[in-house]
Amino acid sequence: MAYDPQKTRNRPTPAADRPAPVDAFLDAMAEVTVLPEGIDIDVTPGGDTIVHTADADISITPAGDDVIVSTRDALVEVRAELDEVIVEAAGEEIFIDTAPRAPSDLADWSNAPVVHSDSGRSKMTIAIVAAVAALIAVLVVTRKRR
Amino acid sequence: MPIVAVVNQKGGVGKTTVTLGLASAAANRGKNVLVVDLDPQANATSGLGVWDPATTVDIALEADRPGSAGSLAVPTAWVLEGGRAPDVLASTPALSSREPQLANDPVGAQDRLQLALEGNDYDLVVIDCPPSLGLLTINGLFAADRALIVTEPGAWASDGVANVQLTISRIAARRGGRPEVAGVAVNRLGRTRDAHYWHTMLLEQYGDQVFAPVHMRAAVAEASAQSLPIHGLGTRQGASDAAQEFDTLLDAVVPEMARSGVPVSAPAETAAIETSGGTNGV
Ligand SMILES: Nc1ncnc2c1ncn2[C@@H]1O[C@H](COP(=O)(O)OP(=O)(O)O)[C@@H](O)[C@H]1O
Ligand SMILES: [Mg+2]
Numbered sequence: 001m002a003y004d005p006q007k008t009r010n011r012p013t014p015a016a017d018r019p020a021p022v023d024a025f026l027d028a029m030a031e032v033t034v035l036p037e038g039i040d041i042d043v044t045p046g047g048d049t050i051v052h053t054a055d056a057d058i059s060i061t062p063a064g065d066d067v068i069v070s071t072r073d074a075l076v077e078v079r080a081e082l083d084e085v086i087v088e089a090a091g092e093e094i095f096i097d098t099a100p101r102a103p104s105d106l107a108d109w110s111n112a113p114v115v116h117s118d119s120g121r122s123k124m125t126i127a128i129v130a131a132v133a134a135l136i137a138v139l140v141v142t143r144k145r146r
Numbered sequence: 147m148p149i150v151a152v153v154n155q156k157g158g159v160g161k162t163t164v165t166l167g168l169a170s171a172a173a174n175r176g177k178n179v180l181v182v183d184l185d186p187q188a189n190a191t192s193g194l195g196v197w198d199p200a201t202t203v204d205i206a207l208e209a210d211r212p213g214s215a216g217s218l219a220v221p222t223a224w225v226l227e228g229g230r231a232p233d234v235l236a237s238t239p240a241l242s243s244r245e246p247q248l249a250n251d252p253v254g255a256q257d258r259l260q261l262a263l264e265g266n267d268y269d270l271v272v273i274d275c276p277p278s279l280g281l282l283t284i285n286g287l288f289a290a291d292r293a294l295i296v297t298e299p300g301a302w303a304s305d306g307v308a309n310v311q312l313t314i315s316r317i318a319a320r321r322g323g324r325p326e327v328a329g330v331a332v333n334r335l336g337r338t339r340d341a342h343y344w345h346t347m348l349l350e351q352y353g354d355q356v357f358a359p360v361h362m363r364a365a366v367a368e369a370s371a372q373s374l375p376i377h378g379l380g381t382r383q384g385a386s387d388a389a390q391e392f393d394t395l396l397d398a399v400v401p402e403m404a405r406s407g408v409p410v411s412a413p414a415e416t417a418a419i420e421t422s423g424g425t426n427g428v
Binding site for chain 1: 211212256279308316340343
C-alpha cells in the first residue's frame with residue numbers, strides 16, 4: 001500500500017499474557033467468593049437469603065430486617081421492625097421486647113418471669129448460644145455471598 | 147436471550163451509535179428489545195427519547211436483586227411503523243458515583259447487572275458500555291453472552307481492539323468462555339485515504355472477526371440527535387443505507403435473529419465496499 005502513515009514503523013502486537021487492568025477486579029473476586037466448607041447459600045424467588053450451615057439454617061429478608069435462625073434445638077427470630085426477638089427452645093416460646101424503653105419500665109422488665117424451669121434454662125442457654133454463634137457466622141458470610 | 151455488550155474503552159468511536167443502530171434494526175423486526183445504558187453520560191438514554199426516567203440502571207446496580215431489570219426498565223419514545231418500541235434500563239449522571247462505590251465492595255460488585263437481567267425475557271438485550279474498562283464495563287461484560295467491539299478506522303484502533311480483547315478473554319477464562327467476542331464493528335468509515343488504510347490494517351490483523359463496516363453518514367448522527375431510530379428516518383438521504391448496514395450487522399452479531407432468506411454477510415466483502423458507500427450525506 002502506497003499510503004503509509006506509520007512509515008513502516010508498525011507497533012509490535014502486544015503479548016496476550018501481559019497484565020490487564022481487569023485482573024485486579026477478577027483477583028479480588030477469586031479471593032472472596034469461596035464459601036467456607038459446609039456452608040451453602042440459597043436465594044429464594046422472594047429475595048430471602050437462606051444460609052445453611054451444619055448447625056443452623058438462617059434466613060434473612062431482602063432488607064435484612066427479619067432474621068430467623070433455626071437450629072435443631074432452637075429457633076430465634078429477630079424482628080427488627082417490630083422491636084422483638086422470639087426465642088423458641090426446649091418447648092418454650094419467649095418474646096423479648098427490644099423496643100427502647102423509659103427508665104421506669106426497666107424495673108418491670110427485669111422482674112418478668114421469662115424462664116420457667118432450671119433444666120429448661122440450661123438447655124435453652126446452649127440452644128441460644130448455638131443460634132447466636134450461627135447468626136454471627138452468617139453475618140460474616142453474607143458479606144461474602146455469591 | 148442474546149445479550150450483547152457493546153464495548154471499547156476509547157470514547158467517541160460509536161458504541162452508543164452502534165447500540166442504537168442494533169436496537170433499531172431488531173425493534174424494526176418487531177423484536178422485544180432492551181437497551182441497557184451503562185454510560186453515565188446517558189447518550190443512549192437520550193437517543194431513545196427518554197428524559198428524567200423514573201427508574202434507572204443505577205437502582206438496579208444498587209439493589210443487587212435478581213431480575214430487577216424488568217421492573218426498572220422504562221419504555222422508550224421511539225416509534226417504528228410495524229415494529230415495537232424498545233425498553234431502556236436508563237442511565238443517569240448519578241451512575242458516575244456508583245462505580246467508586248462498587249469498587250469499595252469488590253465482593254459481588256462485578257455481576258450485579260447479570261443478576262438484574264436474570265429471569266427476564268427479551269428477544270435481545272444490547273448493553274452500551276462507558277468508555278473505560280472499570281466496574282461498569284465489567285458489569286456489562288459479566289452480563290453479556292457476547293461482546294461486540296466497536297472501533298473507528300484510525301490510528302491506535304488496533305491497539306484499542308487488542309486491549310478490549312484482552313479484558314474479555316480474562317473474564318471469559320474465569321467464566322466458562324462467557325462472553326464470546328462476537329467480532330469487531332468498524333464504524334464511521336469515511337472516504338479518506340487514512341480511513342481506508344486503518345480499515346485495511348484492522349482487516350489484516352483481525353481477519354474475519356471484522357464485520358462489514360458502518361459508514362460515516364450525516365443521517366446516522368442526525369437520528370441520534372433527534373432521538374429517532376435510524377429505521378424511522380424515512381426518506382432522509384443516507385438513512386436507508388445506514389439502516390441496511392445495521393440490519394447486516396445485527397444478522398452477523400445475533401445470527402439467531404437473522405432475517406430468513408438473507409444470508410449472513412460474509413466479512414470478506416468489507417475491503418471491497420470502500421468505494422461503494424460512505425459518500426451519502428456527508
Ligand atoms: N456512522 C456514523 N456516521 C456519522 N456520525 C457518527 C457515526 N457513528 C458515530 N457518529 C457520531 O460520532 C460521535 C461519537 O459517537 P458515539 O456513538 O457517541 O461514540 P461512543 O458511544 O463510543 O462514545 C457522535 O456524535 C455520533 O453521532
Ligand atoms: Mg457512548
